[in-house]
Amino acid sequence: LSRWYSLLGAANGPALSGLMASNARVELSDLGVTQTKKEFIASMAEFAAAIHGGSIRYKLERESANAAVALVCYQFPANDMLSRESFTFARGLVERSVQYKVADDCNQFPSQ
Numbered sequence: 001l002s003r004w005y006s007l008l009g010a011a012n013g014p015a016l017s018g019l020m021a022s023n024a025r026v027e028l029s030d031l032g033v034t035q036t037k038k039e040f041i042a043s044m045a046e047f048a049a050a051i052h053g054g055s056i057r058y059k060l061e062r063e064s065a066n067a068a069v070a071l072v073c074y075q076f077p078a079n080d081m082l083s084r085e086s087f088t089f090a091r092g093l094v095e096r097s098v099q100y101k102v103a104d105d106c107n108q109f110p111s112q
Contacts (some may be wrong), residue, residue, distance in 0.1 A: 001060060001070055001087070004094065009056040011048030013041040021093040030101035041085075053077040059110055066090070071104035072099075080106045 007015045017037065024037040035043065054076045062069040066089050074081045082103040088096040102108065 001058060001068055004087075005056050005058050005072070008047075011044045011051060013044035014090070016044070017041050021090050021095045024094055025096050027096070027098040028111040029098060050076055057063055057106075057109065058075055071109065075106065078103070082106050089100060 004016070004019055007019070007056075022036050022037065024040070025083075026035045026037075026040045027033070036056075051074070054074070057073045057075070058070045059072075059101065060068065060070050061084075068087045070085050070097075072083045072085050081101065082105065084102055086096075086098045086100075087094055106110045
C-alpha cells in the first residue's frame with residue numbers, strides 16, 4: 001500500500017498499472033462508480049490536476065495475505081476527504097479496490 005499511495009499521490013498511471021491485475025476493478029462507492037483498470041488509469045490525468053499541491057496519508061487498519069483495509073486522508077488544495085479503502089490482492093497485484101467515504105474532512109484521521 002505504501003507504493004500504491006505514493007504512486008497515486010503522483011498520479012503515475014503507468015506505474016499504478018503495474019501494481020494492478022489485468023481484471024482489476026476500482027469502486028468509488030459514494031459516487032456509484034466502478035472503473036476497470038483501463039478506466040482507472042485513464043482517470044489519472046484528471047486526478048493529477050485535483051491532487052496537485054495536495055497529499056495523501058494513510059493508516060493501515062487490517063492486513064492479510066490477500067486483503068488490506070486502510071483509512072485514507074486525501075488532502076486536496078480545495079478540500080479534504082477521509083475514506084476507508086479495502087483491497088483484494090491476487091498474485092501480489094491489486095484485483096479490487098473499494099473506497100467508502102467516511103467524512104468531508106480529515107479530522108478523524110489519527111495523528112502520528
